Amino acid sequence: MLPVAADPVVHEAARLRRELRLTRRARRAAVHIPGTEVTEALRTAEARLETQLADVLEDPAHARAIARALDARAGALRVAVAARRAEDARAEAGVAAAALTAAAAARGGSITTAERDRVAELLAESHGNGPADDWEAEIVSSQVRDEVLEALTTLRLRDAAAQLRTGVLLTAQMREIIAEALPATRRGDPVLLLGETGGAKTALAESLAHRATGTAPEFISGYGDITGAQVIGAHELRSEAGATVSAFVDGPLLRAMTDGRALILDEINAMPAEFLKRLNRILQLRPGDRYAVQENAGRVVTIAPGFAILATANEQTPHRYRGLDRLSAELINRFGANAYRVHYPDTGNDYTDFPAENVLLATASVVDRHGELPTGLTHAELARVCRAAFISQQVFAGTHGTGFDSYVSTERDIDGRPGLEESVLAPRTLVAILQKVAGSGGGVTLDQALRRFVAGIMHQEDRRVLTLVIQGQGFDL
Structure with missing residues (x-):
């Protein structure tokens, strides 16, 4: 990719290369489209663009201008990569600090003096209080600054796109919630994520579950007539050796307990009050505890390490979210200090601020x-x-x-x-x-x-x- 430059030759070469890249991509995709008209038209366009680009590059003066622009681009990319690595190092320092805290929490909450000092160092690095970044010395002019910013923006967008493909964009708010909630999740404490619709609560819960256990969570979507049997399990008729027998099939809750996985209760305030009353007891359970399954003749399940409940709920705003009930104070208290409000992006900005x-x-x-x-x-x-x-x-x-x-x-x-x-x-x-x-x-x-x-x-x-x-x-x- 050529940099955007004032030189019209460089600008034209950049335009032609981009059009050529898009045309080639379109031609490859057109192979799967019935008929040949589209493919032939794209092949003709590709040949025309190749000729136009060759004409631009044929002039030695043009070639030198483009070479200088490519050198400048390479230099900007090198500085941008260094800057991005510095940003990643700060982010990784914050993650490492959270991991140390989580490890201490997992073994009972104690943390050694050495660990406490290391956490303090990592947090200082995550806030940019470490050594000065070497790449800053390479910004020697406004033109270099602009080229580096353009390249850095591209790198940030690539990283953000990769984060979105995994489910959640790691904004400052999301990083803060993950850093604080992850130790609780690894301990097996329940976590509640509150917020308005479409604010990525569910994606955040899935991210927490993957980070805590490294495995896919069990998932229950809240609705008004869900029953305990659908969550815990129920007896089903099966055919064995030519005979019909009744066998108990574990539901998502018991699978999460026995496999050591997280359980996501999505839109918990859409679940019926009768089920939520029973959930009050379940929310008190932790890995290592024993749970008697009433639906299976009192069978006792020992909860495996890794089990935790992550619940999401929409805000309890009057006149909104039909079919949702207000969560009881008793249920909210089961989450203790692990209830987090997930705000929309840019919350706290003024009306005129850039979002x-x-x-x-x-x-x-x-x-x-x-x-x-x-x-x-x-x-x-x-x-x-x-x-x-x-x-x-x-x-x-x-x-x-x-x-x-x-x-x-x-x-x-x-x-x-x-x-x-x-x-x-x-x-x-x-x-x-x-x-x-x-x-x-x-x-x-x-x-x-x-x-x-x-x-x-x-x-x-x-x-x-x-x-x-x-x-x-x-x-x-």
């Missing part, structure tokens, strides 16, 4: 391995839609104040209700909309996708507010 976390999430969800956006999406559009998402998330979460309060109707303000009742451009929704545009090959514009999203909102007042928010960022609805 950096939303932008990172959105961009990482659609860029290719070169860090480039797909056809039909621009960085300017991403910034605008992320700002609309940020505003909607804060209004939905009940943030009032300069800018946000203009989207709250008088009636809702009097009732103390959020400006959006049921609908929001949550992170999950934002990613889905952008991936729809990216996957359309230019056939669906971002304006069209947002228009479709708004049209599907059933709540009339929410539809009006979201129209104001999205139109306010220059989109045509």
Whole structure:
């Protein structure tokens, strides 16, 4: 990849190389499309681009200019890689500090003086209080700085995209929750993740489970008529040696207990009160404890190391999340100090602040391995839609104040209700909309996708507010 430069020759060569790369990728994909018209058209386009690029490179002066640009790019990449390694080292220091603490917690909570000193050193490194980074001395001009920042942005996007493929973007908030909740999960203490819809609570729970045990968790999705038998297990009729016999089949809870795996209870406040009462007792169990299975004639199960319960719950906001019950104080107390509120990205920012976390999430969800956006999406559009998402998330979460309060109707303000009742451009929704545009090959514009999203909102007042928010960022609805 050539750097973006003021030299028009370098700029044209970069454009041709990108078009050639995209055309070759499209031709390889077109092999699976019936008919030959598309493949032939792409082959013709590829040959034309190769000729145009060869013409540019044929001039010795052009070749020298491009060589200088490539040298500058290589230098910027080298500095950017060093900077990224320094960032990774800081992040790894934080993870190492959490691992030391978790190890101490796993053996009973005691920590030696040497370990305490090492944790302090690692935490200082994670906050950038270690030795100065050598790469900073290589920033000798504003041009070098800009090239390094561009390359560093590409590396960060690649890392963010890789994180998303594993389920969760490791923002500062997510790292902080993981660092604090991981020791508890490894001990077998229950963890509760509270937050608004689409804020990655479930993905965070899955990440915690994998980090704690290295194995896939058992999973139960909450709904109103779930029974203890579906969670714990039940007798089933089976055919053995020509006879029909009744055998007890373990449910996800017992499988997690016996295999030493985490159990995720997703949307726990959608589960019936009768089941939650029984869950009160289960939440007190830890690895090494014994559990009598009432459904299986009192069979006793010894809970294996690695078992822990991770629960998610939507915020208990009035007039929202139909079918969800308020969790009892008794149940909440079972989680002790291990209840964490998962906020939307950029929470705490002012109305006029740049929504950096939303932008990172959105961009990482659609860029290719070169860090480039797909056809039909621009960085300017991403910034605008992320700002609309940020505003909607804060209004939905009940943030009032300069800018946000203009989207709250008088009636809702009097009732103390959020400006959006049921609908929001949550992170999950934002990613889905952008991936729809990216996957359309230019056939669906971002304006069209947002228009479709708004049209599907059933709540009339929410539809009006979201129209104001999205139109306010220059989109045509």
